[in-house]
Amino acid sequence: MPFPGGKGANQALAARRAGAEVILAGAVGADPFARIALELLQRDGVDTRFVRIVEPPTGCAAIMVSSTGENTIAVAPGANARARSDQVPNELLGAGTILVVQMEVPLSETALLIRRLRSRGGCSVLNLAPASPIDIALLGEIDLVVANEGEAATMGSDPRRLARRVRRGLVVTRGAAGALAILRDGTSIQVPALAIEAVDTTGAGDTFVGVLAAALDLGSTLEAALRQASAAAGLACLARGAQPAMPSDAEIAAAVARLSL
Secondary structure (H helix, E strand, C coil): CCCCCCHHHHHHHHHHHCCCCCEEEEEEECCHHHHHHHHHHHHCCCEEEEEEEECCCCCEEEEEECCCCCEEEEEECHHHHHCCHHHCCHHHCCCCCEEEECCCCCHHHHHHHHHHHHHCCCEEEEECCCCCCCCHHHHCCCCEEEEEHHHHHCCCCCHHHHHCCCCCEEEEECHHHCEEEEECCCCEEEECCCCCCCCCCCCHHHHHHHHHHHHHHCCCCHHHHHHHHHHHHHHCCCCCCCHHHCCCHHHHHHHHCCCCC
């Protein structure tokens, strides 16, 4: 049975369920998978008017989940390669905008959008996934980079050096060890993971990113946002599939109270 997914779509839904107003820009094909990709987003209130329909098929992934809940993913990007920065109008880019981007669409288009937002005073969050080469100069335009330990390692062996290149800092997700934010000034924030028995970790990283962005958008401090994101990521591991497992804002609030200090 196919489940809806895609990193941008997953992060958009996670942010929406965490209480933020969310607009998604991207691309799908003119095929039955497009309906599957968009249906849950639209039902939950994600604005999809800037998702365009293109000739290549909707992007798909094959996900293998082990008996311990860990996953391996093979991706066919399809329509994702046709996403363009000019799908996002200037009126959506301002000081109150938090832009969340990933590496599943052409990096050249992502870079254009990040720089347009930066010139208008907005905040950008880059999820360095799937890990791909990136122009180091672009990091200076980005407020937060979020990566798991493997993804962060592709940028070099010293995460603190990487964090100094980013406007605000680097967030490294570490599975059962929680998450570590290394700020540009050299200070750090460490948050624990939720104590769970994982069923399926698919989408946990996307949940973390979406909820982190939503919490910041709703006025949380970075530390509080990280705790919400960590709790939400743990909850997302308790059911199969990415989007169906993503928690609501009430569930996240209850789980934050269960995190150790």
